[in-house]
Amino acid sequence: MTELAAVRAALKTQAVETPSWAYGNSGTRFKVFAQAGVPRTPQEKLDDAARVHAFTGVAPTVALHIPWDRVEDYAALARYAEDRGVRLGAINSNTFQDDDYRLGSICHPDAAVRRKAVDHLLECVDIMDATGSRDLKLWFADGTNYPGQDDVRARQDRLAEGLAEVYERLGDDQRMLLEYKFFEPAFYTTDVPDWGTAYAHCLKLGEKAQVVVDTGHHAPGTNIEFIVATLLREGKLGGFDFNSRFYADDDLMVGAADPFQLFRIMYEVVRGGGFTPEVAFMLDQCHNIEAKIPAIIRSVMNVQEATAKALLVDRAALAGAQASGDVLGANAVLMDAYDTDVRPLLREVREEMGLDPDPLAAYARSGWAERIVAERVGGEQAGWGA
């Protein structure tokens, strides 16, 4: 197989998980702008996600958020997804929207609140059993707003205790993905603020605990691809929550703010052996002002393009330049791949997969956007609160 053929083959195996909540309404603390046609039920979210997969071919799974996607019968929901050509993916816990969680959840000073939070996480594992999901994705809004508000270290003890209980509950084929975040919604301390903290906890928990990297959850200037390379080296990279940002956790379409960074991240993934199913590639975005389904299609395509460029890097030439200390030469090898317009290649890949070469145009022609606006009338639109 030629090298280009290998790149094509690899691109066909790509899998980007889309998040159920991205199909619903979202916004900022200032305003949530509702959009016509937004899903009202978990099933309608799956309908939309199935469209994304139908047109891109590389978005086969859908992440759920509990309780936003709570249903009576999860096995039925899984079948509903499969009937539409997609599968259920990671289960995302939510321990930040009950009034009880004002001062935290799993790290709360009150043991009763911690109990409630852990019980929710255990429920999520129950759901995983029903859906066949492999990954429990944990992000905690826990933290403090004011110096002194709570004991920083005691909160770590509580966190460790809660995580351990949930870890014990995991089945043999299940994993816990621990997400870190620099700040927000807490403004002074965050209980899992950086990859180091997530890593330290996962290390103690065991092999089924892995770190997840949300590309919007870092301090200004952080070199994310370094973290990716390091976690892969440590065997602790469980997956990504992809999105992009200019300032804070802006949750824009992945690749929209800094496509070069996304390419560098994907290069480290490829170089570090992370382009495998063991690393979950998920989107976690908000489409506050733009149309949601096309935004998600575009995001999937952005990941594809970055991946294609990463796969195109001439690694032998790169290694040679690096070994000889040729700074400009090595940089040029990397940039040559980045500067390549991979859109023609991806159009070919899609055609080989039996897809329209232009997913966005195909979606636009499909009439789906008009149909959901017409049909999804009444009921309550899905959003972060539901």
Next chain:
Amino acid sequence: MTELAAVRAALKTQAVETPSWAYGNSGTRFKVFAQAGVPRTPQEKLDDAARVHAFTGVAPTVALHIPWDRVEDYAALARYAEDRGVRLGAINSNTFQDDDYRLGSICHPDAAVRRKAVDHLLECVDIMDATGSRDLKLWFADGTNYPGQDDVRARQDRLAEGLAEVYERLGDDQRMLLEYKFFEPAFYTTDVPDWGTAYAHCLKLGEKAQVVVDTGHHAPGTNIEFIVATLLREGKLGGFDFNSRFYADDDLMVGAADPFQLFRIMYEVVRGGGFTPEVAFMLDQCHNIEAKIPAIIRSVMNVQEATAKALLVDRAALAGAQASGDVLGANAVLMDAYDTDVRPLLREVREEMGLDPDPLAAYARSGWAERIVAERVGGEQAGWGA
């Protein structure tokens, strides 16, 4: 009058405006935690604000947010305030919560939306006529989320045009305070992102247009006191929106995150001749998880303490050390004032003003917190949406 007496006298003239919306519920995009006893009407907000003034003696005015504080009869609202010992202060416009404002307000690509936004600003001036308010405070959520989304420069033209129309409407004793903000809720461009942009617009508008500095609206590392000194030198500092932050626009209690910075800001205010009624000292905060009225009292006290320290700087000694290039000596003069515990001084000032020396304890003893929880039952709690 001795110097210390002059400091005491100055402290008694201090006026910190509290914002009506800080008495209501607020939160992050993840969750608004409602609090018992929160006001349900503009009048109840004024009741609470009057308590803050009663216990601190230096919070005589209350800023309104339109439409959150819309009432039938603003003159009556002004009398309501005066009956309780406070006055109405700045009128804050709100052009970010209608569905029409998804892509901006005064900078929106559609002229009809711009018209609506300008009309709202003109309505705010009408309200100022009725309330006797001097200042129209303008903050725009306008901006874009994605490169290319709109024409950056055309938006400036629209902004200038809208501001000019509102400026023309101002009465002789009225001012327009233009606020800038680094980012949020827009994530790629913000139409008034920095003091330079606000300054350039105000300069063209005329003397009644002034810049307002929100202490949470800057890029990481920005030297805010430099901006304060510069705007005072240019005669363009209209006022402050005080709050504090560790990361983004966290809107924590002023002085909570970096009390030394607050002191340095107040020092430049004092040094630059800005400790006068021409500069409006306002709070603009969110008390998402802490009790609101005590948080506001504490914030007012934090401003007092920073002011007291700024007034205590031995300016003759400082000038001498600065002139002689004595880096450590000059720094030491400033730090000597900062390191001073001014709480005893402020207790004395309060006693001289006929107040309890400990406003927080006095508020706690007053029973107000219990009373509002008991009485404010039913109705709709005030928040950012109402």
Next chain:
Amino acid sequence: MTELAAVRAALKTQAVETPSWAYGNSGTRFKVFAQAGVPRTPQEKLDDAARVHAFTGVAPTVALHIPWDRVEDYAALARYAEDRGVRLGAINSNTFQDDDYRLGSICHPDAAVRRKAVDHLLECVDIMDATGSRDLKLWFADGTNYPGQDDVRARQDRLAEGLAEVYERLGDDQRMLLEYKFFEPAFYTTDVPDWGTAYAHCLKLGEKAQVVVDTGHHAPGTNIEFIVATLLREGKLGGFDFNSRFYADDDLMVGAADPFQLFRIMYEVVRGGGFTPEVAFMLDQCHNIEAKIPAIIRSVMNVQEATAKALLVDRAALAGAQASGDVLGANAVLMDAYDTDVRPLLREVREEMGLDPDPLAAYARSGWAERIVAERVGGEQAGWGA
């Protein structure tokens, strides 16, 4: 002329000024790594700069730094340059390397030091008269390291006074370009820290005073293209100091850290009518570890590529999408130009200009690198100190 022909024509008119100091040694506070073959005299710097222009065709001028490039006879130096196919460009002042400048130069508390600094600036204008340079580029290392060290506002007064004296000295065809910088080498205050400060001073000075944007001199997260658009709108953009950065003022090759940002900047230049000789496009970089001449060639090419992409934006389609509020569509128009591989186009442009399509390969083949290593033996290598 077709649109593509217009793009080609525009690209042939491009002029990127290279800085004499980038050909010499540079480093960090930790270490300056000397490179073999580095110039020892201003003339040798011009020799190198001539090579860059010879291979790129778009680097016709060279900026000087006084006193680093001080010579007896500037007219002779200008002829030396012209004999080699390049011209002398902006004169850069240097008021940061004398012991007298420990506490500042033009803002120093001591009038004698200020006098010395202003005299240096006046000397630079004398040099401009001799070299025929149009632009005096002013960057001041002035600032303070500790709160209280000096009077922030008084320093602004001194700055204004010094600039005014220099401005008066300018000839009819000469300009003053005032550069701002967020921080470094001063760590608490910088006397011209942001575009707003530079703009305010330039506005008072008059039309011949313009702001220069160094792409590495901003706070984290700053939207530089917004500043570019704003300064063009105000008629106050005098030029650029191009380089790139990940963290602080890293002075890496322009386009190396965030090529998408460079494209966005060039787009605002084009859109705002700034792609004219009135805006000076200059490099200001350090090649601490990489070979200097190829790094500068690469940088010039990076600017070319960003410019080509900016020129390729379908502005009619963009305006249409923007006007209709089509967020994704408008973004897609911009991204379509960015994602285009413009290297084939630029190779054609170079061939039409009679140049080798691959400047780096042509330079490598030219033997210049080996020649200067062989010939430039003995003497003192140029660097920031000489």
Next chain:
Amino acid sequence: MTELAAVRAALKTQAVETPSWAYGNSGTRFKVFAQAGVPRTPQEKLDDAARVHAFTGVAPTVALHIPWDRVEDYAALARYAEDRGVRLGAINSNTFQDDDYRLGSICHPDAAVRRKAVDHLLECVDIMDATGSRDLKLWFADGTNYPGQDDVRARQDRLAEGLAEVYERLGDDQRMLLEYKFFEPAFYTTDVPDWGTAYAHCLKLGEKAQVVVDTGHHAPGTNIEFIVATLLREGKLGGFDFNSRFYADDDLMVGAADPFQLFRIMYEVVRGGGFTPEVAFMLDQCHNIEAKIPAIIRSVMNVQEATAKALLVDRAALAGAQASGDVLGANAVLMDAYDTDVRPLLREVREEMGLDPDPLAAYARSGWAERIVAERVGGEQAGWGA
């Protein structure tokens, strides 16, 4: 013993190590301003350090930097120190100032350079044997400036290998302190950029490898006290390099930029059981423009004041407020200690220790400053290069 007596007793046990290099010249990449009277030899640095200890009573040890402090006979140097009332402290390695280290040291792509770097580290352990130093402090300037320049992950492998060899060489009572740094002098990747990376390496190395926190080495907004609390919880906090910063690694006097942050750090130290000799409290600063010895005295005093405030926190009251979820109450307990003016307490402590209550005034009166200016004539002043 009353609580206040316990605080006094604790303060008398404090030990802040001063760095030999802070007594020499330092600067930025733009300029090193030499100061009269600066030491010319390691012995003269010890003379100055002895003055700092003589006047503060809490600076008993001095860190060395190899090769800057290379001498023939380290045992003799140790005796020299003891004769003057101080002891030699940590040995700091320096693998960034040889030309060989242009592309790194212990992570360099060339095995020969790595060998040289490791040999230097082994030499440092030899020196420790001679000086009786406990700690080897490792900071690496290693990293890359351009994407692709070198293989990020391979560099980690090389780092691990080099560290392991040095670790094996440590004696039973010796430790390795691994320092991390966000950026500078490398601008794209840094090989130990954050605490997580340092922690992961130390964990694998073993108990004698510990992380050192330089307070200036973090991304903007990083919560350093959280890291301190976490490392103490993990048993991996080896020490501090104290300094302060507004922007990057400014290396200003500790406590000068954000005294509240220093207090919060010291609070977590005290709360986490880190106020013991097992945690090394060291200064690592540059006094570029201010007088060096008084700056170091001031820095030691700043650490003392922050420590005193941290010790004064009413931990029982704090725990109570935290447990009850009283956000404002808990914050108030912490702030009460911070707002206390501890200078009178420290004056008393000094008097009890037989010291002048005002170290800076006592130093000024001592005539030392004048003496070293008069005596240290000729020779080469110490600086970062020597």
